Amino acid sequence: MKIYDHQGLVAVAASWLAKKHSVVVTELVTTGETPDAIGWRGSYSTLVECKTSVGDFRADAAKFSRQNAWHGIGQARYFLAPEGVIPMAELPPKWGLLELVECGIRVTRKAEHFDDVNTRHEVEILLSTIRRIGHQRPKGVSVKCYTIESKNTATVGIELQEVADAQESPQRAVSRG
Numbered sequence: 001m002k003i004y005d006h007q008g009l010v011a012v013a014a015s016w017l018a019k020k021h022s023v024v025v026t027e028l029v030t031t032g033e034t035p036d037a038i039g040w041r042g043s044y045s046t047l048v049e050c051k052t053s054v055g056d057f058r059a060d061a062a063k064f065s066r067q068n069a070w071h072g073i074g075q076a077r078y079f080l081a082p083e084g085v086i087p088m089a090e091l092p093p094k095w096g097l098l099e100l101v102e103c104g105i106r107v108t109r110k111a112e113h114f115d116d117v118n119t120r121h122e123v124e125i126l127l128s129t130i131r132r133i134g135h136q137r138p139k140g141v142s143v144k145c146y147t148i149e150s151k152n153t154a155t156v157g158i159e160l161q162e163v164a165d166a167q168e169s170p171q172r173a174v175s176r177g
Contacts, residue, residue, distance in 0.1 A: 004082065004100065006036075009050035013037035013080050016098065016105050017046060025129050032121035033065045033073055036080075045122055046111075047074025048098065051081040057090070066092065070116035073125070078111050 004012065010026050014037045017024045021039030028034065037048040051057040057079065065072040078096040079086055088109065091097055096111030 004052070006050055006052055009052065009080055009100070010036050012100060012105065013048040013050055013098075014039075016080075017048060021046065023126070023129075025125055028125055028128060030121070030124050030128050032071075032118065032124065033063070035073060035125070038074060038122070038125065040122075040126070044076075045074050045117070046076040046078070047072070048078045048080050051079055051086060054085055054087070057081065057086050061092070065118070069094075069114060071118050071121075072114070073118050073122050075114050075117050076111040077114060080105070 002008075014024050014026050017037055017039035021041045024037060024039040025035070026037045035047050036050040039046050039048075049060060051060065060066060060079075076096065077094065078098050079091070080098040080100065083099040083101045083106070086097055086099075088097065091109065094112040094114060095109075097108040099106045099108045
């Protein structure tokens with residue numbers, strides 16, 4: 001199995017999110033938490049934090065948004081790591097675990113729904129993403145602009161291109177309990 005560094009795991013997380021979410025943002029620095037990957041399907045958000053080692057995972061627990069769940073983002077929250085890196089017994093309440101295995105990503109533990117979400121910060125991430133697109137498109141983002149003929153309504157659509165090469169990241173998701 002290929003060894004992934006943090007950037008590689010982020011690309012895998014973005015690819016996994018893009019299968020079910022229409023907007024995916026990775027490592028966008030704003031005033032709050034900097035998510036490794038977060039995606040939205042309608043108004044539902046899913047956060048994926050990538051960890052390459054158990055030490056990195058344990059250090060994550062010290063973050064303000066981990067100690068104060070109401071400050072965190074993502075109605076579903078996952079950690080992604082190579083298989084066996086994160087001890088199940090140490091997962092925070094409600095957090096899910098995605099493990100990178102030979103055949104793809106395995107959902108080792110499904111995330112539970114977080115009711116208290118910092119939606120203000122999520123909106124800030126989305127607005128910052130839109131602001132940064134401008135005329136130069138960041139890698140992994142394509143922009144389709146279109147107008148819907150109705151009563152003064154214009155819509156801009158943003159769609160994610162493939163964020164990872166098919167040979168670079170596992171493509172098949174495997175579910176388990």
